[in-house]
Amino acid sequence: MGLNTFLRYGCIGLGGLAVTALPVELPAAEWSGYVAAEGRWFPSEGAFPGQKNGGVSLSAQPEFRHQWRDASRGFTFVPFGRVDSQDERRTHADIRELIFLAVEGDWELRAGIGKVFWGVTESQHLVNIVNQIDYIEDFFGEEALGQPMLRLTRVVDTGSLDFFVLPYFRERTYPGEAGRFRTPLVVDTDRPLYESGDEERHIDWTLRWSQYVGNLDYGVYWFDGTGRDPQLLPGRKNGEPVLLPYYPLIRQAGLDAQYTGEAWLWKLEAIYRDHRDPRWSDFGAAVGGFEYTFVGIRDSAADLGVLLEYHWDSRGIEADRVFQNDLFAGLRYTPNDVASSELLAGVFWDLDYRNASVRLEASRRVGANVKVSLEAQWFGSTTAEDPLSFFGEDDYVQIEIARYF
Numbered sequence: 001m002g003l004n005t006f007l008r009y010g011c012i013g014l015g016g017l018a019v020t021a022l023p024v025e026l027p028a029a030e031w032s033g034y035v036a037a038e039g040r041w042f043p044s045e046g047a048f049p050g051q052k053n054g055g056v057s058l059s060a061q062p063e064f065r066h067q068w069r070d071a072s073r074g075f076t077f078v079p080f081g082r083v084d085s086q087d088e089r090r091t092h093a094d095i096r097e098l099i100f101l102a103v104e105g106d107w108e109l110r111a112g113i114g115k116v117f118w119g120v121t122e123s124q125h126l127v128n129i130v131n132q133i134d135y136i137e138d139f140f141g142e143e144a145l146g147q148p149m150l151r152l153t154r155v156v157d158t159g160s161l162d163f164f165v166l167p168y169f170r171e172r173t174y175p176g177e178a179g180r181f182r183t184p185l186v187v188d189t190d191r192p193l194y195e196s197g198d199e200e201r202h203i204d205w206t207l208r209w210s211q212y213v214g215n216l217d218y219g220v221y222w223f224d225g226t227g228r229d230p231q232l233l234p235g236r237k238n239g240e241p242v243l244l245p246y247y248p249l250i251r252q253a254g255l256d257a258q259y260t261g262e263a264w265l266w267k268l269e270a271i272y273r274d275h276r277d278p279r280w281s282d283f284g285a286a287v288g289g290f291e292y293t294f295v296g297i298r299d300s301a302a303d304l305g306v307l308l309e310y311h312w313d314s315r316g317i318e319a320d321r322v323f324q325n326d327l328f329a330g331l332r333y334t335p336n337d338v339a340s341s342e343l344l345a346g347v348f349w350d351l352d353y354r355n356a357s358v359r360l361e362a363s364r365r366v367g368a369n370v371k372v373s374l375e376a377q378w379f380g381s382t383t384a385e386d387p388l389s390f391f392g393e394d395d396y397v398q399i400e401i402a403r404y405f
């Protein structure tokens with residue numbers, strides 16, 4: 001048995017042990033989660049045939065958590081599902097988490113399917129690389145697919161060292177022909193291409209050190225494996241042109257840091273990516289800025305935060321992604337009321353293409369168990385060379401009502 005096979009099936013086997021090792025005292029388990037109804041409205045007609053001006057969807061995410069042996073053992077199961085009236089690809093299900101935890105002294109072992117988030121900035125999560133983006137669930141990459149993993153953590157007084165073995169790759173989700181936020185050619189997710197001969201079974205790994213020193217929190221990592229961001233290559237399906245996602249092998253170094261100084265938060269995320277495939281250039285990218293909070297504005301309980309972040313990519317306009325030379329400015333309003341109300345509004349300004357887009361997010365609790373959320377996006381992109389021009393007709397308003405239990 002080769003090393004790759006041993007690690008791959010060893011991780012899966014440990015995930016299986018997580019289930020069989022559960023004790024029988026299940027009354028101590030905790031159930032939580034939510035069910036939600038969502039409505040989207042697009043004021044403009046779709047740019048492609050079959051696209052609708054609106055739609056509704058239903059989603060659910062129950063969560064089961066159980067701990068025993070004085071919390072030195074744990075098991076978490078978080079499935080997710082959505083039924084969507086507009087895009088058949090957005091009707092989907094996923095296991096966000098199915099993971100076993102064992103703690104022995106300063107060591108922690110997690111095995112199964114998990115979610116990991118790295119990053120500090122508001123407008124882009126540049127360093128986040130362990131989990132694949134669930135693109136059909138959230139256009140801005142806030143949602144992620146569950147990732148099979150074996151994670152070993154060593155905890156020290158001021159930081160921690162994490163080592164991940166990732167034995168199976170998750171492909172990115174994309175909208176179908178009737179979906180919004182799609183490219184002119186539909187992405188054929190049934191025929192992904194890989195640089196690795198092992199395809200989705202290539203074993204990836206990453207090592208991360210995180211620490212706090214005074215008012216500074218930072219993390220550095222090294223990733224080696226299949227890149228989460230695919231290159232979209234031309235292809236054909238049933239005689240029609242499509243795009244085929246190609247996942248290259250990469251090596252990536254990343255840094256995230258946040259410094260807290262009274263009302264100031266200074267934030268930075270930076271990466272350097274090395275492609276093994278010579279068709280794709282190596283590059284560096286960064287996003288950094290600050291958030292300043294005015295506490296108790298006008299002698300009230302409310303806070304007002306001012307955000308400013310700059311995005312940079314060493315490839316400039318040759319970059320195959322947005323945010324190659326952009327500014328983000330935003331306001332975060334927090335009333336600190338009993339309804340936990342929040343409002344975030346921001347403007348993205350592309351300094352190369354001279355285009356602006358506006359985003360609004362707001363939420364408020366209604367009673368103890370209901371949360372109402374609002375999203376709105378205006379792309380405002382008119383330059384054909386700008387990647388966001390694909391979504392020029394996809395301005396939208398979205399309302400979600402979620403019932404938590």
